[in-house]
Amino acid sequence: MTICVAYGPTPEGAAALDLAxxxxxxxxxxxVALATERQERFDPDATPHDGSTLRAEIEVRLAALHADGDPVTEVHVVDDGGDPAEAILDLAAAQDTELLVVGVKRRSPVGKLLTGSTAQRIILESPTPVLVTHAAR
Structure with a gap:
């Protein structure tokens, strides 16, 4: 079994990685840290990254969190040109995931109604349990 984290280049993504x-x-x-280059299309606060830059950022963050005796970590970044939620769920399914961790923004009820989100789709469609976190205020 594996813990997977859906990482995006945002404070919420960093919080999810830390929790994972x-x-x-x-x-x-x-x-296993999972990311897709397409996530930025849905997050105006995200910094644009290509696959190698995003992978490097995740690996640097993981290295900063690493302690002796930690379990093995892997990083998977894809850009299939499709839906980021679907890509993350497909990657998680391929990893025999026991828990999927995602970071979400705090939004008002109206904001939740008017705009969909990758995290929301992951939460609703994941066949495995999803642990949700916020960035620190």
């Missing part, structure tokens, strides 16, 4: 590392340690299972 802690869950991986707690459960003693490998961690």
């Amino acid at each position: 590392v802690r869950e991986s340690r707690l459960r003693g299972v490998p961690l």
Whole structure:
């Protein structure tokens, strides 16, 4: 079994990565960080990244969080040109995921109604449990 984290280049993505590392340690299972270059289309606050830049950012963040004895970590970045939520769910399914961690923005009820989100789709469509976190205020 594996812990997967859907990472985006945002404070919420960093919070999700931090929480996923802690869950991986707690459960003693490998961690896989999943990302898609297409996530930025849906997040105006995200910094544009190509696959290699995004992979490097995730690996730097993981290295900063690493402690002796941590389970193995992997990073997967894809750009299939399709839907980012679907890409993340497909990657998670391929990893035998026991828990999927995502970071979400705080939004008003009206904001939730008017705009969909990648995280919302992941939460609603994931066949495995999803742990949701926010960035620190």
